[in-house]
Amino acid sequence: MTNSVQASGDPAAGFAPLRPPSSADAPPASEPGGVTRARGFRAVGVHAGFRKDPSRLDLALVVADEPCACAAVFTRNVFCAAPVTVSRAQLGADQPGEPAYGTARAVVVNSGNANAATGERGLETARATTRIVGDAVGCPADEVLVASTGVIGEHLPLEPFETGVPAAAAALSPDGGADAARAIMTTDTLPKEAAASFDGADIGYAGCTFFVGGMAKGSGMIMPNMATMIAVVTTDAPVLPHDLHKALARAAGASFNKVTVDSDTSTNDSCFLLASGAAAPAGAEPFAPGTPAFAAFEQALGDVCQNLARQMAADGEGATRLVTVNVTGAATPADADAAARAVANSPLVKTAVYGHDANWGRVAMAIGKSGAAFRQQDAAIDIMGMPVCRGGLTVPFDEDEALRRFENPEIVIDVDLGAGDAATTVWTCDFSHDYVTINGDYRS
Template identity: 40%
Template structure:
């Protein structure tokens, strides 16, 4: 990734509607007891759209519908999202409900149904209470205020404890271009996105083909590099809308500032990914694993994700136990090329393994480090030039409690 230039600024109003021409809203329609459960994002004009979706063979009805819309229409102007019900494993009724959500949103906004994406998150296997949704779509009124954006961010949450928002601005072709993102995700995070919804908006001028390629490339090193618990959801979706209202010259890999745009796009996705990992159900700590010296970047990412996904590593971090043996064990069963006699491991700044053998260290100092809210683990395999990162969280008593009573 190229170095981010000084003209880039992180926006303090980290709002999904920060880019020009976007509005949003979130309301309570009755799918959940009290909290907001219906959200909408709207662009003033049809936008280039890109999407990545779950790898689970069982896919929720709204995801199937939206994926077809993305790949056949290549434009999108609005997204309607509900939480509290995944509309997954709901058969023909589920697809009919997703289509109705799409149609009602289109009618409300006076646009074609083919310009509307649909996303859902929540309990699997329950038929949608469409009377609540129909009333909600009629009531919801997208706006341009920060309050509207906050309402939207709240409306997509399930077991999340915090909203997840980020936004950056950069000058391209003399025009300010903004990229903003919002996400939900707390559990069922592995592999390849998992029960997360991510939405990115930008006023950049970029065609669908370039946007889709950029999203796919970025997803491999961000959304696909997080893990909480080893479960993959039926609803995982990331959608990007680019409406071109910044009026920069069309962005392609040949554009002289393409690398700047790519850097910020990756940064938005990475911010959201780390927020999701840090907000893992019951989590108290963010774990970042960096691997260098692998045969390939792909193997480095795989090893990093194996380590951060290990229940034994996660529980050791929770318990502030400097048990590096669990780290090297996870490296060993990753299925990647390693030389056990050439592995170096650090926890924080403390080297604990060199050439596959233990290095004396202060248990007291390392235990104190492990009490931080962010724990970094580093491994160098000395096998090649591959580098990769992954993010996850510790595994706590609360994770079991949350998921034992999810439907209560």
Template identity: 40%
Template structure:
């Protein structure tokens, strides 16, 4: 196993969602989708401390309500059952009953109390769940700790994604090796505050549910809530974290000497997944990272960064490799943050384009060549304070329209 050292965190190149101690996974094709796996499960062999955050769309799918109820019972889960291809959203009383039936079927399969199981669904909104395909197959999901099982799970949660998204890291906490891994889906209908994305994080750290929720909220605001693809927020999606406690460390709290190491571990895991989602935006060819410095505070920096990376005009300019800085500064001006219109610096990659809001001489050819890269960094300094923040997104291409014009057909 090849290890790459980054900060105090060690990235495991071959780690998976089942690498943390106590976890197993499974995935299979049931026929809800035409080809790829569409039913998956994560299982922990002990009750795991659990934290979750959900879409802020007022219209929320039935599985979210069932999951909230499960977690609220004890703050712990042992399993999450997931399907893709059908969102079970806007399906009324039948959809609610179907979500509970999925939970009960998974609990029966694992010999667990029902409240130890969460339910997730993603896919087309407004269709009744094909329960004749889902329920019988829940009973035959084969859980395992091997890489194939993790890969099968990763595929089972995808919709328009071009491929799976997973990551794994380790850190030493209390002298014990703590492992954390994540798997996610998402490529369209992505807007900060939980868009069409599902993200699952497993860890063997020992931490109580309340403290895990604190850490997850803090980290999500810096990662998943800093990505945008198309400005839409879905009805279904969430990030869910389970901690088995099997690493053997003392239970983590903000007073623990290694609390910052744990939150760094969680942030690195979530940031990896967030950037993979942004990179895989429907039809995308480039990952865009926007860095804003010199804002009044960090919150304003993030707000400005998200406005820039979410601008359709900026996104199309990046797709066309056009170093049109006017679109960037226009996005800053409408972002709603405190801005001095005469002190803004803008760079694309290593190329300064604007200083103190005055145009600089630069090579159009050089800037256009930089914008042909698969990863593009836009840097903005507002020179208005000490706040800094980042946001991630992708370019807007012809394929985005093609994919979404035929999403159901």
């Protein structure tokens, strides 16, 4: 079957895809390993008792061998959780959105309870946690960062930290990254780790190999309340805290902030980046912005964050497909972002992907309502590399071939607005019956 309104009188006119097939969206090249791939870090995941199931890890600890540079980005939701407030303050940021960076030694993450909507008592619990961890790993409490994920509106008990943290500290290991990644999971079906490396030869650090590695948990929302995006990334490159924050803000903006599972933002979203400098010779100069070394670091950091972000989108609640939305030809970066998010957040687009339906009309509707500036007659859309809309009109396509391409675990939608040079990529997942089941079950 082909549609009857065509962009060309000749169904065989053969429009070229918007992007060459060679640029298919493969995950960025990566190393094995996660948050302990970089030198100078140990980690562990244990069962401390936040969850009832003793087989379920629920406490992760990431500890640097020495105090090291740290930066973080946090949720901007007005309803932000106690650990966000405490960690933000530890890194010198009093208000949401202020740059947060400084020196840190440890990051502690519990799952099972978000310590959100818990008022002053929740803040006290988060502060007490930093003291417990400081005592156990031998650092001041203000070098400990804290994050929580799980149910909101219930007080986070301190007891599991009191017993669990000393046990966890005793088990810290340079091979502990995988357990740590498991301990921060909530509704995630898989742990999420990624790592990347770059060689120092061409960037003024001959003989050195640098690593960036991290772990994350997903942004899908959970019963009975919402869950959280949490990521901890480490590197053994030498970077000063202020520069680390700039690099993290950029990398998160092009990765975690471009993931939208259900257009909702959690109370607890936190992303930490620690730099030990352990791969550089003692006394080596830190990577300075503008140098090839800093560019190589940013590339590796971006790859790790993007890899983790794609894993989060692919593991959205009830997801059967990762959906990548590429928008090009936007008049401004803000327009590109608005158009891509409108497509990625549209329940109609997401159910169409679930139904293996190359329904470009829904993509057109989404970009049309996004507020992005463009003219209908300049818009072009590809689905899975198949041109389906040119000049705002239907392009005939082979529906059998489309169904075949929908078997792919990643569905790619390309939109060219024909209005400028700005572009962006956003990741999401499809919308399935399981999403409704997971989020619509009775709480009681």
